[in-house]
Amino acid sequence: MLWYHWLATLSAVICLSSCIIHTFKVIRAGKPKDYAKPSGDVSASVRYSFTGAMHPAKKESAYMHLPTYIGGLLYHMGTFLSLFLLILLSLGLYPSGILTYILVAVFSVTAVSGLAILLKRISSSQLRALSNPDDYLSNILVSLFQLATVALLLSQDFVAVYYVSASLLLLYIPLGKLKHLVYFFAARYHLGIFFGSRNVWPSKQS
Amino acid sequence: MEIITIEKKKKGLEVLSNKEDGKLQTHMNACVHCGLCANSCVYYNAMPEARFIPATKVELVSSIYRRYQTFSGKFFPSLVGARSLDDEAANEMVDLLFGACTLCGRCVTHCSIGVDISYVVKKGREMLSAMDMIPETLQSTIDAALESGNNMSIPKEEFVETLEWLEEDLQFEVNDDEAKIHLDEEGKDILYTLNPREPKFFPLSISAMAKVFHAAKESWTLSTKMYDITNYAYYSGNYKEAAVITQRLYDEVERLGAKSCVLAECGHGSRAFRWEGPNYLKKTYPFDVFTSVELLASYIREGRLKVDPAKITQKVSLHDPCNLARSGGIWKEQRYILNACVSDFVEMTPHGNDNICCGGGGGQLAMSEYNDRRMAIGKIKADQIKASGAEIIATPCHNCVDQLTQLNVTYKLGIKIMTLGEIVADAIVLENEESN
Numbered sequence: 284m285l286w287y288h289w290l291a292t293l294s295a296v297i298c299l300s301s302c303i304i305h306t307f308k309v310i311r312a313g314k315p316k317d318y319a320k321p322s323g324d325v326s327a328s329v330r331y332s333f334t335g336a337m338h339p340a341k342k343e344s345a346y347m348h349l350p351t352y353i354g355g356l357l358y359h360m361g362t363f364l365s366l367f368l369l370i371l372l373s374l375g376l377y378p379s380g381i382l383t384y385i386l387v388a389v390f391s392v393t394a395v396s397g398l399a400i401l402l403k404r405i406s407s408s409q410l411r412a413l414s415n416p417d418d419y420l421s422n423i424l425v426s427l428f429q430l431a432t433v434a435l436l437l438s439q440d441f442v443a444v445y446y447v448s449a450s451l452l453l454l455y456i457p458l459g460k461l462k463h464l465v466y467f468f469a470a471r472y473h474l475g476i477f478f479g480s481r482n483v484w485p486s487k488q489s
Numbered sequence: 490m491e492i493i494t495i496e497k498k499k500k501g502l503e504v505l506s507n508k509e510d511g512k513l514q515t516h517m518n519a520c521v522h523c524g525l526c527a528n529s530c531v532y533y534n535a536m537p538e539a540r541f542i543p544a545t546k547v548e549l550v551s552s553i554y555r556r557y558q559t560f561s562g563k564f565f566p567s568l569v570g571a572r573s574l575d576d577e578a579a580n581e582m583v584d585l586l587f588g589a590c591t592l593c594g595r596c597v598t599h600c601s602i603g604v605d606i607s608y609v610v611k612k613g614r615e616m617l618s619a620m621d622m623i624p625e626t627l628q629s630t631i632d633a634a635l636e637s638g639n640n641m642s643i644p645k646e647e648f649v650e651t652l653e654w655l656e657e658d659l660q661f662e663v664n665d666d667e668a669k670i671h672l673d674e675e676g677k678d679i680l681y682t683l684n685p686r687e688p689k690f691f692p693l694s695i696s697a698m699a700k701v702f703h704a705a706k707e708s709w710t711l712s713t714k715m716y717d718i719t720n721y722a723y724y725s726g727n728y729k730e731a732a733v734i735t736q737r738l739y740d741e742v743e744r745l746g747a748k749s750c751v752l753a754e755c756g757h758g759s760r761a762f763r764w765e766g767p768n769y770l771k772k773t774y775p776f777d778v779f780t781s782v783e784l785l786a787s788y789i790r791e792g793r794l795k796v797d798p799a800k801i802t803q804k805v806s807l808h809d810p811c812n813l814a815r816s817g818g819i820w821k822e823q824r825y826i827l828n829a830c831v832s833d834f835v836e837m838t839p840h841g842n843d844n845i846c847c848g849g850g851g852g853q854l855a856m857s858e859y860n861d862r863r864m865a866i867g868k869i870k871a872d873q874i875k876a877s878g879a880e881i882i883a884t885p886c887h888n889c890v891d892q893l894t895q896l897n898v899t900y901k902l903g904i905k906i907m908t909l910g911e912i913v914a915d916a917i918v919l920e921n922e923e924s925n
């Protein structure tokens with residue numbers, strides 16, 4: 284193993300254990316006790332919170348902002364896929380042939396989606412007002428990692444750059460807003476409980 | 490600008506310090522600042538400024554949470570936008586969390602992540618309450634309720650007198666000298682509550698429900714001691730005061746031995762008593778609690794009331810109170826009632842769980858310093874009403890009635906605003922009418 288392999292491994296351990304701690308803390312804290320008699324099906328509502336309620340037709344944040352929504356979706360898919368690829372590459376499993384070029388195309392699109400979202404944040408005065416350095420840095424680190432993945436897939440010369448960018452990203456995930464990786468799921472869960480006990484969800488409205 | 494002392498600051502921060510609250514941790518950490526909630530909020534849509542984006546309101550609270558409760562906020566505050574709780578932050582919180590949010594919850598279902606924005610705003614209000622920074626106008630409404638037993642400080646004699654002449658009116662209207670408005674009677678099936686606006690300004694909505702109870706042959710009573718369903722401490726974030734108000738109604742149901750408590754047409758009051766109240770008191774109610782909307786629908790469904798839709802021929806639309814529909818799960822019942830009671834019912838767009846707030850919620854009607862904003866955001870509702878072409882707007886909430894009445898004047902809507910009880914009462918076919 285070379286120094287950048289060690290760096291990435293250490294970063295992955297730190298990242299993973301921090302995320303586990305965040306998850307453990309939020310699970311251990313649990314949900315507040317609700318003394319009100321529920322009038323709906325809480326389990327069905329929690330399921331709905333992760334499924335039907337996430338449907339783009341149900342969310343103004345999706346259907347009123349389709350380009351951003353699609354860009355965000357691609358960007359997130361690229362992030363998960365690139366992290367998955369990191370595991371495979373670290374295990375010595377390299378893609379070959381046409382698959383390499385497909386991956387290059389995919390990550391190019393997802394990285395550009397990320398950069399477009401960054402550009403939107405920079406160019407909109409209202410989004411700038413809402414943003415802090417973490418918002419920019421998180422986007423830059425994720426986009427950079429996806430670009431580094433593209434570079435590595437095209438040439439082994441970028442192997443050090445790739446592992447360094449992966450390490451930076453992994454080290455940063457537990458610090459800033461990227462930890463919504465954990466809190467997204469917790470938020471959907473709590474919303475499901477809230478709306479389920481009051482019979483608001485699953486939505487039966489047309 | 491109000492200066493906050495170290496003691497106040499400590500009390501405010503305590504609200505955010507509960508490590509055992511997974512919901513708090515979650516919603517304080519979940520916003521990604523995408524800004525996509527902006528267009529779901531009446532404030533932003535009426536006044537498209539960054540400060541009115543729901544996420545800005547979340548950020549006011551969660552940035553302080555980060556500063557004191559997270560590793561990165563403690564060690565790299567500038568990087569993660571963690572903010573100290575100082576005079577400026579606290580005053581900004583008052584302006585935006587009290588003065589620019591009706592707690593309608595519309596942004597919550599539309600948020601790309603699922604941040605419970607109104608929960609976060611309420612946490613912020615709880616902090617301000619702990620710091621003694623509740624707007625005086627709102628606090629005076631709560632004080633009135635705490636001191637006199639109802640938020641309009643109506644003396645008991647005046648209340649009883651009003652009910653006496655309403656009873657005479659009822660007997661005349663239903664042509665039955667035995668028709669009664671029952672007061673303080675023990676062992677009834679239902680203890681009915683009121684919004685103090687009813688005896689003060691809208692007594693006809695009390696007569697309407699009395700007529701409904703009479704026609705349905707209900708076993709019911711009002712209390713002259715504690716009838717107020719409102720609980721403005723729910724809005725202020727002072728949950729100790731909210732608990733005192735809740736406990737009083739709880740005690741009254743127990744004292745009179747009523748089987749159930751029926752909540753008058755009041756969105757926040759219904760929410761505060763039915764959903765939040767048990768948590769203020771830390772106990773599950775031993776009696777049933779339901780809204781008058783559910784009760785009215787059940788009377789019609791079970792045939793206890795006969796209604797004739799031909800009696801109301803004007804075009805009627807419905808405004809769903811946020812606390813009843815989006816946060817209370819009651820949206821079918823009011824539609825069932827209107828479809829049965831009026832001949833021309835039209836929906837607004839959007840409606841039901843996705844309905845647009847009228848602008849009167851969140852305690853806005855009590856905080857006169859924000860009147861201009863309240864009327865500005867209400868324009869969206871006014872436009873929605875105009876587009877529906879309705880002549881009557883029905884709404885099961887006296888707060889909404891009040892706001893809609895003001896919108897009616899300001900935006901020259903030329904509509905009539907009615908509660909569901911009033912609609913049902915107008916559509917009732919009484920037994921003696923049938924036999925005629």
Ligand code: SF4
Pocket residue numbers: 344519520521522523524525526527543544547599600601602603604606
């Ligand atoms: S949509 Fe949700 S996650 Fe995005 S800025 Fe608004 S509150 Fe935050």
Ligand code: SF4
Pocket residue numbers: 529530531532542543546589590591592593594595596597606607610846
């Ligand atoms: S709860 Fe309603 S008023 Fe408050 S920020 Fe959300 S949409 Fe706006």
